[in-house]
Amino acid sequence: MIPEFGNFALVMALGIALVQSIVPLVGAVQNNSRMMAVAVPAARLQFVCVAISFLCLTISFIQNDFSVLYVAKNSNSLLPLHYRISAVWGSHEGSLLLWALILSGWTIAVSIFKKSLPLTLSSRVLAILGIISVGFLLFLLLTSNPFLRLFPAAAEGNDLNPLLQDPGLIFHPPILYMGYVGLAVPFAFAIAALLQGRIDASWTRWSRPWALVAWIFLTLGIALGSWWAYYELGWGGWWFWDPVENASFMPWLVTTALLHSLAVTEQRNTFKAWTLLLSIFGFSLSLLGTFLVRSGVLVSVHAFATDPARGVFILIFLAFVIGSALFLYAWRASAIISLGRFSALSRETLLLINNVLLLVACATILVGTLYPLFMDAMQLGKISVGPPYFDKVFAPLMLLLVFVLGFGPMTHWRKDTFKNLINRLLKSALISALLGMAFVLLIFGPAPLLTTLAVVLGVWVIASSLATFKNHLGKDKPLDRLRLLPLAYFGMLVAHIGVGVFIIGVTLVSTYEQSETVRLAVGESYTLANRRFELADLTSVQGPNYNAEQATIKIFRGDHLVSTQFPEKRFYHSSSQPMTEAGIDAGLFRDFYISLGEPQQGNAWTMRLNYKPFVRWIWLGALLMAFGGLLAVLDRRYRKKQEGAN
Amino acid sequence: MNRKLFRWIVLFLLMAISHALPAQQVVTFENPETKQRYENLLENLRCLVCQNQALSDSNAGLANDLRVEVERMLRQGESDQQVVDFLVDRYGDFVLYDPPLKTSTYLLWFAPLLLLILFSVSMITYFRHQKTIMTEPPLDCKQRARAADLLNDVDQ
Numbered sequence: 133m134i135p136e137f138g139n140f141a142l143v144m145a146l147g148i149a150l151v152q153s154i155v156p157l158v159g160a161v162q163n164n165s166r167m168m169a170v171a172v173p174a175a176r177l178q179f180v181c182v183a184i185s186f187l188c189l190t191i192s193f194i195q196n197d198f199s200v201l202y203v204a205k206n207s208n209s210l211l212p213l214h215y216r217i218s219a220v221w222g223s224h225e226g227s228l229l230l231w232a233l234i235l236s237g238w239t240i241a242v243s244i245f246k247k248s249l250p251l252t253l254s255s256r257v258l259a260i261l262g263i264i265s266v267g268f269l270l271f272l273l274l275t276s277n278p279f280l281r282l283f284p285a286a287a288e289g290n291d292l293n294p295l296l297q298d299p300g301l302i303f304h305p306p307i308l309y310m311g312y313v314g315l316a317v318p319f320a321f322a323i324a325a326l327l328q329g330r331i332d333a334s335w336t337r338w339s340r341p342w343a344l345v346a347w348i349f350l351t352l353g354i355a356l357g358s359w360w361a362y363y364e365l366g367w368g369g370w371w372f373w374d375p376v377e378n379a380s381f382m383p384w385l386v387t388t389a390l391l392h393s394l395a396v397t398e399q400r401n402t403f404k405a406w407t408l409l410l411s412i413f414g415f416s417l418s419l420l421g422t423f424l425v426r427s428g429v430l431v432s433v434h435a436f437a438t439d440p441a442r443g444v445f446i447l448i449f450l451a452f453v454i455g456s457a458l459f460l461y462a463w464r465a466s467a468i469i470s471l472g473r474f475s476a477l478s479r480e481t482l483l484l485i486n487n488v489l490l491l492v493a494c495a496t497i498l499v500g501t502l503y504p505l506f507m508d509a510m511q512l513g514k515i516s517v518g519p520p521y522f523d524k525v526f527a528p529l530m531l532l533l534v535f536v537l538g539f540g541p542m543t544h545w546r547k548d549t550f551k552n553l554i555n556r557l558l559k560s561a562l563i564s565a566l567l568g569m570a571f572v573l574l575i576f577g578p579a580p581l582l583t584t585l586a587v588v589l590g591v592w593v594i595a596s597s598l599a600t601f602k603n604h605l606g607k608d609k610p611l612d613r614l615r616l617l618p619l620a621y622f623g624m625l626v627a628h629i630g631v632g633v634f635i636i637g638v639t640l641v642s643t644y645e646q647s648e649t650v651r652l653a654v655g656e657s658y659t660l661a662n663r664r665f666e667l668a669d670l671t672s673v674q675g676p677n678y679n680a681e682q683a684t685i686k687i688f689r690g691d692h693l694v695s696t697q698f699p700e701k702r703f704y705h706s707s708s709q710p711m712t713e714a715g716i717d718a719g720l721f722r723d724f725y726i727s728l729g730e731p732q733q734g735n736a737w738t739m740r741l742n743y744k745p746f747v748r749w750i751w752l753g754a755l756l757m758a759f760g761g762l763l764a765v766l767d768r769r770y771r772k773k774q775e776g777a778n
Numbered sequence: 779m780n781r782k783l784f785r786w787i788v789l790f791l792l793m794a795i796s797h798a799l800p801a802q803q804v805v806t807f808e809n810p811e812t813k814q815r816y817e818n819l820l821e822n823l824r825c826l827v828c829q830n831q832a833l834s835d836s837n838a839g840l841a842n843d844l845r846v847e848v849e850r851m852l853r854q855g856e857s858d859q860q861v862v863d864f865l866v867d868r869y870g871d872f873v874l875y876d877p878p879l880k881t882s883t884y885l886l887w888f889a890p891l892l893l894l895i896l897f898s899v900s901m902i903t904y905f906r907h908q909k910t911i912m913t914e915p916p917l918d919c920k921q922r923a924r925a926a927d928l929l930n931d932v933d934q
Binding site (some may be wrong): 200367372374375484487488489490491492495499500504507512513515517518519520521529537613649650651728738 | 804805812821822824830832834842850853870871872873875876878882883885886890892896897898901
């Protein structure tokens with residue numbers, strides 16, 4: 133009964149979403165405020181329906197209802213309760229339901245925080261979000277219904293993919309989706325602005341916090357995914373340039389560009405049309421990512437061709453959304469006039485360079501991701517585009533970007549001169565060059581040129597940010613000035629410092645990581661990166677739905693015991709292949725990472741020992757970026773607007 | 779069993795296998811330089827039967843065989859290029875994560891540069907153009923009426 137109820141709620145949600153998307157739009161055209169007022173209750177009702185539907189699926193999982201095909205495929209009666217709940221989004225159908233739930237959640241958030249928006253704008257925004265909801269609900273009902281029954285019911289479920297039985301899966305997809313789907317809000321704002329044919333300063337003030345919040349979630353989601361892959365997949369990589377990762381990275385790059393463009397639009401009343409275009413691109417890329425991941429086209433063009441229903445649906449939806457958005461843009465953007473003038477050397481120009489570099493980076497990833505598909509479809513042969521390609525093309529673009537980044541915050545709006553800029557930044561440039569080189573030299577010894585350059589640029593971002601801060605405080609009464617600085621300013625500083633930290637982490641770990649595959653018997657040890665790894669013991673461990681072999685590995689520095697790790701090899705009852713649980717001795721300046729290989733004769737195992745210097749800085753940098761975003765969202769100027777309206 | 783379900787399960791198993799096991803064979807070379815070359819090669823070669831994994835990370839049977847093959851060739855003193863040529867001969871460019879530069883991949887390799895030029899030029903022309911057409915826009919009727927009102931207020 134419960135699955136049918138969930139299905140019914142989903143159908144209801146579709147009906148309500150149709151009303152939510154059509155009535156307010158017509159009302160906005162006819163200037164009929166009663167029709168426009170339908171948007172809010174419809175949005176809330178739609179959320180309730182989708183939430184009920186999601187709840188029904190969750191209950192089916194909790195109750196182990198294996199008469200539901202999706203539950204039978206992705207759960208098992210031995211699966212612990214928290215994984216039964218996270219298994220709801222463990223596969224295609226459920227993760228789309230989560231998509232729809234989060235989308236309606238964002239919609240309801242807009243309907244709550246919209247108080248200061250004019251009715252026409254807010255009802256248009258809600259209606260556009262409604263149209264996107266219609267697309268995804270239709271997709272769910274027509275091609276990916278999670279409530280399909282299985283007759284006769286399966287006696288036992290097939291179990292959740294062991295890889296996904298991890299706390300990481302509980303948080304990674306919802307957070308990433310919050311970001312992905314959150315981009316729908318700035319998109320809807322952009323379309324609404326195009327429909328009304330103008331944007332003013334208050335439009336940016338409404339749109340900017342939404343873009344920021346989506347960006348924060350996207351940043352956290354990607355970082356979490358990278359961290360999860362690092363400890364769960366068992367070989368200590370943190371980014372693979374896998375198409376699925378690229379699909380989440382592309383919207384991030386464009387949204388980062390959007391945030392900077394929004395800053396210019398808010399402060400300087402220029403870049404307006406460009407901001408709108410970026411808002412459209414951001415969400416379009418998140419739809420494209422959904423298409424690439426969900427249609428199976430990435431596995432192979434032929435997999436897509438054999439079961440095209442899902443792919444074709446998303447492709448049509450994608451074409452409809454992007455096509456109509458771009459058409460609207462081409463038609464209306466010329467009406468949106470930007471007033472601010474700026475000269476060739478100004479903060480506007482530097483932010484423009486930022487935008488160009490971020491977009492080129494994004495477009496390059498797009499080309500690299502789609503090129504093999506293109507070659508295959510054109511029958512030009514099969515090629516692989518992997519990490520070597522992306523590293524080669526991406527690194528120079530990013531280094532150029534962080535070089536420019538150091539100048540951005542220190543440059544004046546509208547007009548500046550090279551002389552002033554050099555005066556202000558010469559000291560930090562020299563300091564970062566010396567500090568960066570000394571840093572690498574002292575810790576790691578003579579380094580390759582590119583490594584040194586990248587570390588210097590990482591330090592440069594941090595040093596120039598601090599210099600900007602000092603400059604802002606001035607010489608007299610710095611404390612008074614400090615109190616006057618807006619929170620968003622600190623947000624920018626923290627996020628930029630995060631970029632520096634990230635660059636340093638990436639550079640050092642990729643240049644200096646060491647790893648070795650060794651065979652160790654109990655009592656034997658191996659020395660890597662000045663640490664002695666001793667296999668002290670081997671035991672068997674019983675988990676709720678797996679058995680594991682567990683090694684006890686003691687890590688010594690000289691004679692001093694630094695840490696004891698317990699890497700495992702798990703054999704899940706439901707699947708024949710073992711899983712690696714790495715043992716990680718984590719630290720701010722290095723990780724030691726141990727993953728078990730295969731058992732050998734004579735009470736021994738093969739295992740991979742890894743030394744990963746500064747690997748934590750990668751996620752630390754991402755966390756700083758997200759935290760900077762949070763500070764910016766909390767800035768008083770976005771709240772004042774709300775209070776003023778109440 | 780339902781055929782579609784069966785396919786899903788197989789796919790899922792394949793994915794799980796290809797992800798679950800990092801390759802762990804103990805391979806030693808006398809020369810540390812050769813060892814480094816061996817590892818570099820494995821990182822940049824693709825396992826042909828996995829979803830998206832390098833030879834160094836895959837534990838599929840074929841990957842195992844290919845690793846042994848690479849090891850053998852390096853021991854015989856063959857160069858990296860010879861190893862790569864051998865594998866490309868057998869399996870095509872698909873085996874290379876670093877796509878070779880040839881007619882069909884010119885677009886791929888020059889894309890970043892082309893995009894950079896294209897984006898920069900279009901940005902520059904756009905903002906140049908905007909600068910020349912930009913003058914204060916004339917007030918529309920409403921604004922003019924409002925200005926008149928304000929002036930009246932001041933007069934009173």
